[in-house]
Amino acid sequence: MTYGDAMNGRARREARRAEIVRAALEVIAERGYRGASMAAVAERVGLTQQGLLHHFPTKDALLVAVLEERDQWDAVPDTPWRVDLLTSLVEYNAMRPGIVQTFSALLGESVTEGHPARGYFTERYTRVRETMTTALRAAYGDRLPNGLTPERTAPLLVAVMDGLQYQWLLDPDAVDMPGAFRDFLRLLGEETGRGDGG
């Protein structure tokens, strides 16, 4: 096997893995993680179950890859979060209902007993609250215009983003997710430069 063959083999494996993760995201969006089967994922990418197990030996291993995908999705490498970028993230999410559905379904399941994503979400929220606290402090200092500290505002910011996703997924015509999120930033004292607040 030449060096070029080995690289092609690795590239093909990587491409196939990415394809499997995309299929898993879809199956979880449709059925949740507990309702998802390895057979359904295998079928979607045209693999036998044995072929799928070659890439991901267990359903939990596939979940880990799905959650890593999630981390890449809303992180900008080596760039601290800025409050004004959050609106762009919410606008971006509003164009990707499928992936929002996957992670809203996983978040919901994660609070049930012994769920394999529970540790991931617990740690993720700890980290996201800290990240948001830092971003809020960079934007506003130790007090926001409304009087709250960054520490006490961060859980509200995260809660609004998650809660709006459920309302929007259930009824996209009734809920303007980016508009509602801009309203929330306005409550914090942010100048969002759109709408008149009414």
Add this chain to the structure above:
Amino acid sequence: MTYGDAMNGRARREARRAEIVRAALEVIAERGYRGASMAAVAERVGLTQQGLLHHFPTKDALLVAVLEERDQWDAVPDTPWRVDLLTSLVEYNAMRPGIVQTFSALLGESVTEGHPARGYFTERYTRVRETMTTALRAAYGDRLPNGLTPERTAPLLVAVMDGLQYQWLLDPDAVDMPGAFRDFLRLLGEETGRGDGG
């Protein structure tokens, strides 16, 4: 059968139904609805599956009873919601992690394809946004102190309540759910009379 016997029979049936619904709430909190089995519910109340089917002929029929229970839980009959009562509701919820877990798990699942609770949650959120709009208008008139209308504040209020529940269920020691909710009411301009905002 005497009138008294009939009444006792009905009372016993009602008590047994309530016991089954409580067991179903627990099983859904632990496994989600898709992961819940009629067998697990039957076992928890000491019934055979056949005995359970006598009360609830299908799993979906049991889900309907569970969702009706949810409606009773946060409704005060014939009393319009008041903004200042919401803090009490959140404090009450913070004492009942089990039932919050049941409905957070169900909400998460409801966004997946063809979920039997999807219609329920979609209609519920439409209604709750309207109810909250009315409550906010009664408290503040057509503009809140922060400048938003009641219509635009209502989805944020609902989102914060839902989003905080997930953070709190995942990490109850890290998230003071009632305190965070009071912070949010303070953003709206409400005098909550506790804490100093910092």
